[in-house]
Amino acid sequence: GAVVSQHPSRVICKSGTSVKIECRSLDFQATTMFWYRQFPKKSLMLMATSNEGSKATYEQGVEKDKFLINHASLTLSTLTVTSAHPEDSSFYICSARFQNRVSEAFFGQGTRLTVV
């Protein structure tokens, strides 16, 4: 199946610093990618929809200035957690599906962020 690669898989950062997470579709082009956040023992919560060449669409309650999303190409979307605080610690997962194709979505390996 198609592969979505997410990097890094684990990161620890100090409060006040910024962290960038990359999501790449390795063998297909993705016009749209999705970013999710998962709290312990909870389901995945959609944060934003990343659109290639345009601004991301954020879900209600998600701070766009805190979670910067850039989708500069058809194979790469990035999520930057700015001025991170301990409450931003979480598991972040990206997803992509084939360009212009209604089909199954594929997910990255996830990034476990710990802010100390």
Add this chain to the structure above:
Amino acid sequence: GIQVEQSPPDLILQEGANSTLRCNFSDSVNNLQWFHQNPWGQLINLFYIPSGTKQNGRLSATTVATERYSLLYISSSQTTDSGVYFCAVDRGSSASKIIFGSGTRLSIRP
């Protein structure tokens, strides 16, 4: 938006038992997937099944789109089947939001 409910929330079984996990959704969807989230958080695609029935080894799934539910069957459970199973749906365009159910946490005891 679409609501997705999964049941049961938790399931504890002995190795070798069979299980059925259910996913109900509140509106018409064009895409439906089942995932297994492993202990490291990776979502493993099990089935892409907007309608009909599919089987893959000990796992099978059935979606009845007109009645807005899907079932995941696991037969002869093994300890490696433990984890959280998610159902996820969307309306079926490239930009449609994928909405996840709350998941079923399955524990298989040896």
